[in-house]
Amino acid sequence: xxxxxxxxxxxxxxxxxxxxxxxxxxxxxxxxxxxxxxxxxxxxxxxxxxxxxxxxxxxxxxxxxxxxxxxxxxxxxxxxxxxxxxxxxxxxxxxxxxxxxxxxxxxxxxxxxxxxxxxxxxxxxxxxxxxx
Numbered sequence: 001x002x003x004x005x006x007x008x009x010x011x012x013x014x015x016x017x018x019x020x021x022x023x024x025x026x027x028x029x030x031x032x033x034x035x036x037x038x039x040x041x042x043x044x045x046x047x048x049x050x051x052x053x054x055x056x057x058x059x060x061x062x063x064x065x066x067x068x069x070x071x072x073x074x075x076x077x078x079x080x081x082x083x084x085x086x087x088x089x090x091x092x093x094x095x096x097x098x099x100x101x102x103x104x105x106x107x108x109x110x111x112x113x114x115x116x117x118x119x120x121x122x123x124x125x126x127x128x129x130x131x132x
Contacts (some may be wrong), residue, residue, distance in 0.1 A: 035114030042083030042109030099125035
């Protein structure tokens with residue numbers, strides 16, 4: 001008998017080992033499909049100046065639209081990200097001061113059993129001529 005008057009049978013020790021092992025594992029090892037805990041953005045946009053391919057990041061922003069759904073894209077340098085773990089067919093809009101608005105429609109993000117598939121694109125922004 002143990003200190004708490006619980007018999008330490010082989011079954012008891014095995015049950016404790018199973019509970020400890022299950023709580024120590026992530027969903028990666030318990031998931032028979034092999035899904036990860038990673039958060040996947042469905043859309044990634046790299047933004048460049050169309051004239052010299054220089055990265056554009058100053059004041060840049062973007063939106064995703066799908067029916068009544070509107071998402072402001074996450075920004076990192078000259079990269080925009082959105083549709084995190086969200087399948088759908090989107091319009092992507094990118095704006096930056098001194099450039100024409102860049103729009104692409106019909107961008108389809110599909111989902112697998114675990115995550116969305118990644119769609120990568122380049123937004124080549126056309127500069128607006130200075131007004132005279």
